[in-house]
Amino acid sequence: MKPFVHEVRSTRVVFGSGTISQVRAEVERVGGNRVLLLASKRLDDVAQRVGESLGPLLAARFDGAAMHTPVEVTEHALGVLRSNSADCVVAIGGGSTTGLSKALAARTNVPQVIVPTTYSGSEVTAVLGETAEGRKTTRSAPEIRPETVVYDVDLTLSLPVDLSVTSAVNALAHAVEALYSPQSEPVTDSIALDAVARISRGLRALAADPSDVDTRADLLIGAWLAGTCLGSVGMSLHHKICHTLGGSFGLPHAETHTVVLPHVMAYNAKAVPEVMERIAGALGVPDAPAGVFDLVESVGGPTSLRQLDFPREDLPLAVELSTSRVYQNPREVTGEGVAALLSDAWHGKRPA
Ligand code: NAD
Incomplete structure (x- = not known):
């Protein structure tokens, strides 16, 4: 017999087809009024649609997330978040975009709504890996764990x-x-x-x-x-x-x-x-x-x-x-x- 400890850690998960239409409601649910949208050129089409549905809640968009969450990119995005008084992050993309969102939450405690487009799984963990001066370090904290994940299977249909x-x-x-x-x-x-x-x-x-x-x-x-x-x-x-x-x-x-x-x-x-x-x-x-x-x-x-x-x-x-x-x-x-x-x-x- 192996003894164990089980702890329930929760992230709200919305799963389905066409669920990106629910992103605005999920932002409102976490109390967001000014959204920083993290996206990429590659997913511009989806980002535009989510941006339009957010309407006046959209404060700014940042497209520069990079693999392994370099701290220089985070500092840049943090400047955009602060200069636009954003109080919520919506991230559309793979683990790199999610990583940037988590790095911002680790520094500001902003609530996060993540829309994953790959299978990285980062969206449901409280773990953040960051790279500084060629070394990747990992840390974990409750504020890093995203509040909500909106899985829209349609966004993965075209994943090469x-x-x-x-x-x-x-x-x-x-x-x-x-x-x-x-x-x-x-x-x-x-x-x-x-x-x-x-x-x-x-x-x-x-x-x-x-x-x-x-x-x-x-x-x-x-x-x-x-x-x-x-x-x-x-x-x-x-x-x-x-x-x-x-x-x-x-x-x-x-x-x-x-x-x-x-x-x-x-x-x-x-x-x-x-x-x-x-x-x-x-x-x-x-x-x-x-x-x-x-x-x-x-x-x-x-x-x-x-x-x-x-x-x-x-x-x-x-x-x-x-x-x-x-x-x-x-x-x-x-x-x-x-x-x-x-x-x-x-x-x-x-x-x-
Ligand atoms: P990624 O986010 O860099 O995406 C890989 C490529 O796929 C990018 O070029 C992106 O533009 C493209 N892409 C994403 N979705 C697409 C779509 N639907 N259609 C077409 N192209 C698309 O890579 P990844 O593998 O998702 O994530 C890797 C990063 O996530 C690493 O930095 C890793 O450390 C981190 N990660 C963290 C955790 C955690 O819990 N902290 C877990 C897993 C991965």
Whole structure:
């Protein structure tokens, strides 16, 4: 028997098709009168529609969010928020836009309404990762957790397949690491297994029809569930390695998760064979690490760090940075072990 602590942490979630029409009502619900809209050129069409529906509540728009939440961008956006006396943030976009919103909330306590367009899951966590001077640091605080999330499945129908694949595997990683987290408990376990099943089903169906609403709903619900796990229990080696590769070497977030996940699973499988069996069951494959590798390959996702242009000569520094501090992981983290893992990930070797 494993003892556990379960705590309910709440974010209001509105899910459906066409739900962006409810953003204004959600802003009013959190007491917003002057909205700073965070968006991007790529999602200009949606941002225009939300901006129009906000009408006089729209105070300003800022389009500059960047991957890994650089503090210089946050300072710039903070200036826009303050000079426009904004008292609420609406963020439309992926984890980068959500990250900027959270960075603003961490500094000003403004309420946030997030409209996610990828599967990052960041919208339901109180975690903020920021990058300053080439180092990514992570912190957690109640004011960072967004008050409301409006999931509109329609916004994901046009998410390009390559982005959909890597973003969905990023979500899968949250569910996988939750299942072997020391803080795991029955509620997060069942949420995580449902997430694994939905994400793998969604990924297999994606190529046949990327704009199928049920497939996209599976992926978006899976991402939400996996994000809920990420926000409830601590992550382990996989997240440490990905944060190092992203924060210190500038590798793209979701792609890095996609390459690294099967290798960390293979590393940890010896320590938690029963967890890997449950994951394999949810995936519908005989072996979880090889099953994730095969799934990624079958849907055209990246399988090696080499493909992401990671220089082989930087591997020793990546090992050093990812093992410089002690953190939780089901199997002891050793320099030798991580070096072998990253070498396999660099070559794109299928876990045995
Ligand atoms: P992202 O937000 O940078 O989006 C990736 C790309 O997809 C961008 O070019 C964006 O313009 C584009 N895009 C987004 N939605 C689109 C759509 N519907 N159609 C077409 N293009 C679209 O990347 P991401 O993977 O969503 O998020 C990564 C960031 O989120 C990283 O900084 C990561 O650290 C952070 N993150 C944080 C947490 C947390 O809990 N703190 C969790 C997961 C990710």
